[in-house]
Amino acid sequence: MPSGRFFGSLSTPRVDITIDTGNHILNHTSDGFLKIGTVAATRSIADDSFKAINRGKISKHCLEHSVKKMCKESAYWGTVAGVYVGMEYGVGRIRCPTDWKNAMIGGALTGAIVSAATNNDKERIVSDAFTGGAIATASVFLNNM
Structure with missing residues (x-):
């Protein structure tokens, strides 16, 4: 059976834009x-x-x-990303340690805020908060693998 291999490296382009609001x-x-x-x-x-x-x-x-x-x-x-990043940063400033819990709390708060802005169903808001927290926590764990 024929097989092939890929040798080399792939890297993503990096674009940094800095906005200093103070x-x-x-x-x-x-x-x-x-x-x-x-x-x-x-x-x-x-x-x-x-x-x-x-x-x-x-x-x-x-x-x-x-x-x-x-x-x-x-x-x-x-907007969703901005709210998440702001929430995670704010939680980190309040809690002090930088760990996966900041991502979980930031994701849960973001899920709840975005859900509350788009609907009034309390069960859906709680479900979206759990989903946001789970996705954010999973992304931190996957980043650290």
Whole structure:
């Protein structure tokens, strides 16, 4: 059976934008907003480009829809990321140690805040808080593997 191997290294490009507001929590929040907002915009454009290629047509209406969707996705995910980063940083400042518990608490607070902003169902808010805390904790554990 033929097999192949890949030798080399892959690295992600690093883009650092620094916005100094004079407040550490706002600096972290705006950094999270910009980075994740950019990722969401890129994902939205890639998705819409793929769909347009599969349909075989590109119209002015499709382009306008894509731009609106890109802005909406970018703003939504950027806001969620900004809230999470700000919450995790704030919890870390209050608790002092830097550990996975900050991510868990920050994720839970973010899940609850975002859920409360979009619906009034108390059970859904609690469920989203648990989900946010679990995802944030898992990401810390995966980062440290």
